[in-house]
Amino acid sequence: MVRCPGGFGRAPLMSYSSEWRCARLETMFEVYVHVPFCLRRCGYCDFNTYTARDLGNGASREGYAHQAIQEMRLVRQWQLDHGLDEGPVSTVFLGGGTPTILTPSNLAAMVQAIDGIWGIEAGAEITTEANPDTVDADYIQALADAGFTRISFGMQSAVPHVLHTLDRTHTPANVEAGINAANRAGLRSSVDLIYGTPGESLDDWRTSVKTAIALGVNHISAYALTVEPTTTMGRRIAAGVLPKPDDDDEAAKYDIADTLLTQAGFDWYEVSNWAKPGYESRHNLGYWRNVDWAGIGPGAHSHYGDVQGSAVRAWDITHPKVWAQAINEGRVPFAGSETISATEQAEEQLMLGLRIREGLDIAQADARIPQAAWRQFADEGLLDPRALNEGRAVPTRRGRLLNDAMIMQLMEYIS
């Protein structure tokens, strides 16, 4: 029998059959590599990243690829020790930080190592994030030669004063040059945008979305600015120096993005992601479909749906120096792990499934949630009534904007 992990089941909006997808999800395995270095720290960012070149124990920009490859070997052994014969790898994603702060040959070496350790399947999606300041045409060509298929630029905004508030140093021209080089090298390209930056007007945001569309990319992510209290921006907002992002303003900007992107031929496939048909990020869809993945690098999370009968999530040591030390001592650098209980699995299923266009298969959802609850959401305009008739919970635009409120109400039926 084919088990559908996470219960996402049939996917009418995707191009492949349900049997194929279930079977595929059962064995799907992805690799994420976190690169914890940046040229400078942006005031809004709370990611695990460092501006120092060398953090010790081999956790340096120069030595990083080597350390990460060592970790991959240790993780592979850990998997085998736990009865997990993962692979081949369907997607690879290099995120950060700024992966492109490393040399193209370093990035290539990591991809080669993944292929050597787990095998990379034919037609796999291999993505790196890129800072427009750190890449040029040669760099991008080198990535393509190394097997990369996709590049995602942190564009954030096309408006100089917004970029300034975000501490971003690149210019809109850098981004355009990067996309053009990617197109020439045959890479799929994507840009990330941020809305809700203090001082950003609705027109500023329209400009950014339109500029991104005009770049000719086939994938756009648009994220509401999330202010973390521990960041420089968080402190400036707490001190009243910068205005606090306003939910209504962000909702208006979400509407603008969804409208403009839809008009330009992009479909939403996750709350914050839009793509031309067929250009979805398969790697990221894997997270929302709850597949297995290995997270390599300081602070990276890994997920395995069936470790001797239990779903497990583990995360690496956060600080690169301590992380590297563990690797040097031949230990898998996990800082901690959790066994995901049945209730937690049901909660995560709601959290993830309700974010995506393919939605949640209601037949697979927690049985304690009454049918009336789904119907009520459809009546309130939060779920698509037609999809609901077909047994799937798919959020409307309003349902995407009120996603967490909806999840919360459903969680009350569980536990």
Added chain:
Amino acid sequence: MATQHNQPGFTDQSVIRNFCIIAHIDHGKSTVADRILQLSGIVPEREMRDRFLDRMDIEQERGITIKSQAVRVPWTFDGVEYTLGMIDTPGHVDFTYEVSRALAACEGAVLLVDATQGIEAQTLSNLYMAIDHDLTIIPVLNKIDLPSAEPDKHAEEIAGLIGCDPSDVLRVSGKTGEGVAELLDRIVTDIPAPEGDPQAPSRALIFDSVYDSYRGIVTYIRMVDGELHSREKLEMLGIGMQHDPIEIGVISPDMMPTKALGAGEVGYVITGAKDVSQSKVGDTITSAKNPATEPLPGYRDPQPMVYAGLFPIDNAQFPELREALDKLKLNDAALIYEPETSVALGFGFRCGFLGLLHMEIVSERLSREFGLDLISTAPNVPYEVTSEDGTVHRVTNPSEFPEGKIKRIVEPVVAADIITPKEFIGAVMDLCQDHRGVMGTMEYISTDRVEMHYRIPLAEIVFDFFDQLKSRTKGYASLDYHEDGEQAADLVKVDILIQGEKIDAFSAIVHRDKAYSYGVMMTKKLRELIPRQQFEIPIQAAIGSRIIARENIRALRKDVLAKCYGGDITRKRKLLEKQKAGKKRMKMLGHVEVPQEAFVAALSTGEAGNDRDTKDKIRAAQKTEG
């Protein structure tokens, strides 16, 4: 540990000195008391715990003494061992009656004043009470070790108040112990010995009665006449009940059973009474075999001055709340309660308290000691409302306010005494005027401090008068008040409606002049405190069917985290689980989730906002009156 020669029941009145300490909160009474215990040798150094006398956690944390205690302390002066009865008194206005009983149990009082602060209104009122009881006053300035102490200035002030020479004012430091031995000597030399009749039928004044979970009711007494013996049946003269004593004894500093207590001595008796209402403060204990006929003067039942509803957030906790109140009642004769049903809040109790502090202490103990999550409604005072048809209603809850035309409303009034530095006279006058106060006299108690006398409706004080007084006088003013009759007033009931539904827990009885600002403030406050939900929520204030203020909580448009990638999932799940737990603390009013703070906020809407929006809305509300 020091050996005491004077044995309980065999101590001549001539070597007994009974005294209490009158002090304001934070003026260091407990520290000085601790120092006395230590100097007398009855508490060994190593067992000396700060604030030995304050037993309950809340007392320790708040630095106030709720319940008095009585300790037998030996002190040798000129080669003679004296037995001092130190009676610790509560320091707060709510417990005035208990203070008066403690004073009645003494011949002298130590007036303890913080040398950095000077005397405060409540201390002054207790001082006057002590003078009324003909107690010998020993004036003492404490905290002279502090650099900011101004002993000369405050000695003048005290001397002026009690009519002594400034040089008679002792100077001590509870912290360092300086001057405390001299204080004990002065207690021996200045305070008169008790003058009861050791041969007469026994009479003992109950000045405190507490519930102890191991011992049952422990009743603190001051022997006036005769003797009580450990195996003698006792009678409470006031309520006419008899008890077999389980134990009598003294506290020095722990409970020590004794065979007898003689005239003039201070001690305790454990009677087997089930709760403190069978052994009430102010009552007289006598021997059932040879009873006295006349009770000692001064017994009365304390009357609740403030009422509020207490409701468990989770209505399933109602039986636990009842049990908890029953337990508190064992120890608190002044606490009264009866079941109440609120449309908004479900089942709870309408409770009567002596005052606001009493109310706070009770709610805090309910949550801390009994783990109850409670919503407390805004406090209100008892009104007498006469309908047009002549029926009279006693209203202790806005929901009892009769519908239809009202002929007359009578509210309780207090006499308030406020002591303030003279630069704040104007601020205090403004505040009292805002609260419908009528000024009486004003006296300078020193060159730079005045005592002002006002008559103010109690309802105006139970909201946040005290907080405002403190903030407008930079914390320098102090307040004391006592009941002073009643008066007719032009009051109306203001209702608050959420999504068109009247929320009984937010209804308030307020003066007509203030109804508009109350309505505007309350709707604005609720708009801030109630989180936005998926639909629009109108919030209205109304007098009868007339809407006087309206605010709108706009529908929530966005509630979603931007990112949920591999590393975000656990964090997001935990965040949602936490929010889910937080929601359990919300009260559902119809479809609307209202946080507990909204109910608390209703307690502090006294001060009208000064912003333009508030002013405009109040003006608009006033215009609705045709």
